[in-house]
Each structure stands twice: as structure tokens, then as C-alpha cells.
Amino acid sequence: MSLKQYIITRIILAVPMLFVILTIIFFILRIMPGDPVAAILGGKASIEVINKLRHELGLDKPLWLQYLDYLKNLFKGDFGKSTLTGRPVLSEVMDKFPATVELTLFAFVIAVTIGIFWGAEAARKKDKAVDVSARVFAILLYAIPVFWLGLMMQLIFGSYLRWFPVGGRISAFVDLKPITGLYLIDSLIQGNWEAFIDVLKHLILPGLTLGLVISSIFLRMVRNNAVLMYGQDFVKAARARGIREKDIKYKHALKNALVPIMTMMGLQFALLLGGAVLTETTFSWPGMGSFLVLRIRYRDFPAIQGTVVFFAFIIIVVSIIVDIVNALIDPRIRY
Numbered sequence: 526m527s528l529k530q531y532i533i534t535r536i537i538l539a540v541p542m543l544f545v546i547l548t549i550i551f552f553i554l555r556i557m558p559g560d561p562v563a564a565i566l567g568g569k570a571s572i573e574v575i576n577k578l579r580h581e582l583g584l585d586k587p588l589w590l591q592y593l594d595y596l597k598n599l600f601k602g603d604f605g606k607s608t609l610t611g612r613p614v615l616s617e618v619m620d621k622f623p624a625t626v627e628l629t630l631f632a633f634v635i636a637v638t639i640g641i642f643w644g645a646e647a648a649r650k651k652d653k654a655v656d657v658s659a660r661v662f663a664i665l666l667y668a669i670p671v672f673w674l675g676l677m678m679q680l681i682f683g684s685y686l687r688w689f690p691v692g693g694r695i696s697a698f699v700d701l702k703p704i705t706g707l708y709l710i711d712s713l714i715q716g717n718w719e720a721f722i723d724v725l726k727h728l729i730l731p732g733l734t735l736g737l738v739i740s741s742i743f744l745r746m747v748r749n750n751a752v753l754m755y756g757q758d759f760v761k762a763a764r765a766r767g768i769r770e771k772d773i774k775y776k777h778a779l780k781n782a783l784v785p786i787m788t789m790m791g792l793q794f795a796l797l798l799g800g801a802v803l804t805e806t807t808f809s810w811p812g813m814g815s816f817l818v819l820r821i822r823y824r825d826f827p828a829i830q831g832t833v834v835f836f837a838f839i840i841i842v843v844s845i846i847v848d849i850v851n852a853l854i855d856p857r858i859r860y
Contacts, residue, residue, distance in 0.1 A: 535848050539841045546837040547599065547830070551592055554826050599834070605827030609820065614831035618813070622835075623706025624694060625812035628735065628805070629797040631728050635736025637790065640743025647744075648751030659744055666741035675734040675807035682730060689730050692809035699723045731808040735801050739793055746786050791847030792840075 586594070598605060604614035647659035666674075683691035695701060695708055701720040704711045709728070712721035802814035809815070813832065820828040 532845075532849055535845045539845060543834075543837060543841055547596075547834050548592075550830055550833045550837075551595055552588075554829060555588060555591075595830070604831035604834070607820070607825055607828045609823050609825045609828065614827050615835075617816070617828065618832055618835050620706075621811060621813050621816045624810060625797075625801070625805070625814065627707050627709060627728065628731055628801065628810060628812060629794065631732035632735035632739060632801070633794055633797065635733060636739035636743055636793075639736070639740035640747050644744045644747025645751050647748045648754075651752055656748070659748060663741040663744045663748075666737055667745075669738070670803075671734060671738045671801075672803045672807050674738065675731065675804055678730045678734050679808070690727050691730070694724065694727050694811055695720065696723050696727075731804050731810055734807075735797070735804045739797070742793065743786070743790065746789055750786060787850055788847055791843050791850075794843060 595605075602615070604618070606612065607614055607617060610617070643655075643659050643662075647656040650656055679691040682688045690696070699720050701708060701712055701717060701724075702715065704714055708724040709721060712718070712724055801812070802818060804810065805812045805814035806818060813836075817829065817832050820832065
């Protein structure tokens with residue numbers, strides 16, 4: 526199978542996958558405990574008001590008809606309107622998405638840097654101090670709940686040392702005009718260095734918390750896969766030919782260990798974009814995770830459905846990209 530055929534096949538297979546996901550989400554929300562009308566009105570309105578709102582939201586229709594209306598609107602690009610604010614769901618999602626993207630990219634750079642370089646070095650110096658410290662670090666960080674680590678970061682670096690803010694995305698006194706929604710980029714475009722430094726300070730604690738937790742996964746995978754590669758005949762042959770150890774580590778062992786690692790990295794990145802709920806909630810970060818938690822609390826069906834479908838679309842797209850990258854690294858995957 527050629528690379529072009531492989532890409533087309535993956536895209537075609539993604540369509541029914543997305544359809545199944547949005548169908549499951551629709552029906553799960555309908556059988557969940559709680560009434561969106563009661564959540565909006567607080568349970569104190571008259572029967573007439575309740576019935577009127579239920580009719581306006583289309584909740585008085587048969588379930589199958591609600592499902593068909595949902596699919597029809599979705600394929601037209603209409604995610605519906607929020608029952609809480611009355612705004613289009615897609616607009617609200619896109620308002621929150623840049624904050625999550627910025628946090629995810631910052632955390633992902635930290636995680637990949639620690640995971641790849643420390644993991645590769647730990648594999649090369651197996652059972653030595655750098656390897657033992659890497660394994661201890663990975664186990665500890667994997668076992669620690671992300672919200673607890675976030676609270677400790679806030680307590681130590683925010684409350685005691687007062688080096689960084691403990692919440693939010695930008696200080697109230699800093700003036701920054703949003704352009705892309707990515708505040709670091711916006712501040713650079715406008716040459717606003719005060720805003721850039723302030724945004725970076727707000728980003729460090731949540732980004733470091735999320736990045737450290739994810740790095741533990743990457744570190745263990747890189748280390749274990751690279752150890753296996755170092756034991757292969759082609760690595761021993763490279764050493765016998767006198768190739769530099771640095772080239773053996775990066776061009777031979779690490780490159781061949783990257784296929785399963787790339788898959789994990791791609792999926793983790795997609796999940797982070799889907800909303801790092803606990804991190805965003807802990808640091809009052811105005812992203813997709815905190816947005817989804819709020820809408821679940823108020824049983825905002827259109828917002829929940831739209832957000833989850835948006836998440837699913839991102840995960841599917843990233844999965845396809847990861848498969849393509851893996852096929853480029855190792856052509857055997859597409860045959």
C-alpha cells in the first residue's frame with residue numbers, strides 16, 4: 526500500500542469512528558441524572574415556565590427526533606446554542622480553545638524535552654546514577670496526582686516564595702489586545718514585553734505541573750525502548766565500526782525506538798488539547814477543561830455535546846497525523 530492510499534484509508538476509517546463517538550455522547554447525556562431545565566431555572570419556576578423552556582430547547586420532542594435534529598445541525602457546522610448563555614457553542618469553544626492550546630504546547634515541550642533526552646541518556650547509562658534517578662523520578666511523578674502537584678507548586682512557588690502567580694492567565698492590570706488568542710504570541714506581535722513576561726509567569730506553574738506529570742510517561746517509554754535498541758545487533762555493529770556514541774544514541778538507537786513513542790506522544794498531546802481538566806481547575810486556567818466542568822454542572826447539553834465532539838475531532842486528526850508520521854519513519858507500518 527502506498528503512502529497516499531494509506532492516508533486515504535485512515536481518513537475514511539475516521540468518519541464512522543467520529544459518528545459512533547457523537548452518537549454515544551448524545552445518548553449518554555440523555556440518560557444521565559439531572560434535568561437541564563431544572564439546572565437553568567433552579568427548580569423554582571412554575572410548570573408553565575418549565576414547559577415553555579423545555580419546548581424552546583427541543584427537549585419535549587421524541588428522543589429519536591432530537592437525535593436526527595442534532596445530526597442534521599452538526600453536519601451543517603451548527604453545534605447548537607448554549608442553554609446557559611444562549612451563545613453559539615462553537616463560538617464559546619473557540620474562545621476557550623487558545624488558552625488550552627497555549628498551556629498544552631508549553632507543557633508538551635517540557636514533557637518531550639525531559640522524556641526524550643533524559644530517557645535516551647538513562648538507556649545509554651543503564652543501571653548507573655542517571656538511569657536510577659530517571660526511574661525514580663518517573664515512578665514518583667506518575668504516582669503523584671496532578672492536582673496535588675499543582676497545589677504544592679502553588680503553595681511553594683506562589684504563596685511562600687511569591688515567584689509566580691497561583692492562578693489565571695494574565696494580570697488584571699496588564700493591557701493586551703487578543704489577536705490569535707495565544708497571549709504569548711499576541712504580546713510578541715504587539716511588542717508588549719510587559720504582557721509577555723506577565724503571561725509567561727502565569728503559564729509556568731500550570732505548564733510545569735502538567736509537563737512534569739506527562740514527562741514521566743515519555744521518560745519510561747523512551748528509556749525502555751532505547752534499552753531494547755541498544756541490545757540489537759545493528760547498534761553493536763555501529764560500535765564495532767567506530768561510530769561516535771552520540772551518533773549511535775540519536776541516529777540509530779533513539780530513531781528506531783521512536784515509532785511506539787511517537788504514537789504515545791501524539792495521543793497524549795491530543796488528550797491534553799482535549800482539556801487538562803484537573804490542571805486548569807487547580808490553576809483557574811480559562812481553558813476547555815474548566816469550561817467543560819462548568820457546563821456539566823449546569824447540564825448544558827449542547828455545550829457538553831459540542832465540546833466532546835470537538836475533542837473527538839481533535840483526537841482523530843492527531844491520531845491520523847501520528848499514523849502518517851509513523852508510516853514515514855517505518856514504511857513497514859503501511860504494508
